[in-house]
Amino acid sequence: MGRLTEAAAASGGASAARSAGPSPTPLPLSSTFPGCTATMASSEEDGTNGGASEPGEEKEATGKRRRLGLLATVWLTFYNIAMTAGWLVLAIAMVRFYMEKGTHKGLYKSIQKTLKFFQTFALLEIVHCLIGIVPTSVIVAGVQVSSRIFMVWLITHSIKPIQNEESVVLFLVAWTVTEITRYSFYTFSLLDHLPYFIKWARYNFFIILYPVGVVGELLTIYAALPYVKKTGMFSIRLPNKYNVSFDYYYFLLITMASYIPLFPQLYFHMLRQRRKVLHGEVMVEKDD
Numbered sequence: 001m002g003r004l005t006e007a008a009a010a011s012g013g014a015s016a017a018r019s020a021g022p023s024p025t026p027l028p029l030s031s032t033f034p035g036c037t038a039t040m041a042s043s044e045e046d047g048t049n050g051g052a053s054e055p056g057e058e059k060e061a062t063g064k065r066r067r068l069g070l071l072a073t074v075w076l077t078f079y080n081i082a083m084t085a086g087w088l089v090l091a092i093a094m095v096r097f098y099m100e101k102g103t104h105k106g107l108y109k110s111i112q113k114t115l116k117f118f119q120t121f122a123l124l125e126i127v128h129c130l131i132g133i134v135p136t137s138v139i140v141a142g143v144q145v146s147s148r149i150f151m152v153w154l155i156t157h158s159i160k161p162i163q164n165e166e167s168v169v170l171f172l173v174a175w176t177v178t179e180i181t182r183y184s185f186y187t188f189s190l191l192d193h194l195p196y197f198i199k200w201a202r203y204n205f206f207i208i209l210y211p212v213g214v215v216g217e218l219l220t221i222y223a224a225l226p227y228v229k230k231t232g233m234f235s236i237r238l239p240n241k242y243n244v245s246f247d248y249y250y251f252l253l254i255t256m257a258s259y260i261p262l263f264p265q266l267y268f269h270m271l272r273q274r275r276k277v278l279h280g281e282v283m284v285e286k287d288d
Ligand SMILES: CCCCCCCCCCCCC/C=C/C(=O)SCCNC(=O)CCNC(=O)[C@H](O)C(C)(C)COP(=O)(O)OP(=O)(O)OC[C@H]1O[C@@H](n2cnc3c(N)ncnc32)[C@H](O)[C@@H]1OP(=O)(O)O
Pocket: 010, 011, 012, 013, 014, 032, 064, 076, 079, 080, 134, 135, 136, 137, 140, 141, 143, 144, 146, 147, 148, 150, 174, 175, 178, 182, 186, 187, 189, 190, 205, 206, 209, 210, 211, 212, 213, 214, 217, 255, 258, 259, 262, 263, 266, 270, 273
């Protein structure tokens, strides 16, 4: 019989991980990143309930809240409601803009304040992982949030000529649908009333939205390259008194290249989460 990996225990919705017993302290964060030697086992094999909203899950949720503590639960509920509302406001503003103007030109400008506020607020997700009130991998959350912050502040905000690119709309739509689903998933989970549709959406929409978002991000960075090269923005040239040089153009090329190893890791991580949460499969390590 295999034993549960930390990946299963630390990941969202793995019922078997929870029924293996409460874990008051979060597990090592890097463990949720793909790459560990593991096989998949069904919930039946493990004798656990892989279903969605069963009484057992309610008990687990209550146990989870007790483990979290009242303050953390109240804070996370507030945070998730605020984030769901923020991204909903963004969605409504985008739809209204498009219906009124019939073009995407000017859309970013009209929603930028709300976007910057809520996406920057999401930095708290890294803090939540670091202080251990959510069991998400700090690496997974860190890559996800920092790439978004980078796109918002260092690309779209800083390089005005690209703000009307279609690719900006592409990642904005992908982010918005994803975040409305994700934060409402967390909210309803905390409140013990998770509709199956939200759970299904959380673990299915990403299949399309993740690649769409990444394509939008990459095309936007690509569109920024000529401007960055021409203006030399954010670059430090030699000679200078610190004897340091930095070329933002090459930094952008490296960032684009870094999507090649990083994106599949996040995507396969989500696919594994999907199998665990929707199909009740759990990661088990084989004993030698
Ligand atoms: C400086 C420049 C850097 C550049 C770097 C460039 C490289 C970048 C390469 C990668 C690019 C990615 C770009 C991203 C684009 C997009 O987002 S496109 C849009 C589509 N995106 C998605 O669909 C992915 C969205 N992200 C996520 O789903 C997640 O954030 C995650 C980070 C992938 C983590 O998911 P997962 O491991 O499933 O963990 P969690 O969902 O976080 O759940 C684990 C448990 O923690 C609980 N929890 C987490 N957060 C909360 C919360 N706020 N409130 C309450 N509870 C929370 C959750 O319920 C789980 O609990 P259990 O069920 O008890 O286990």
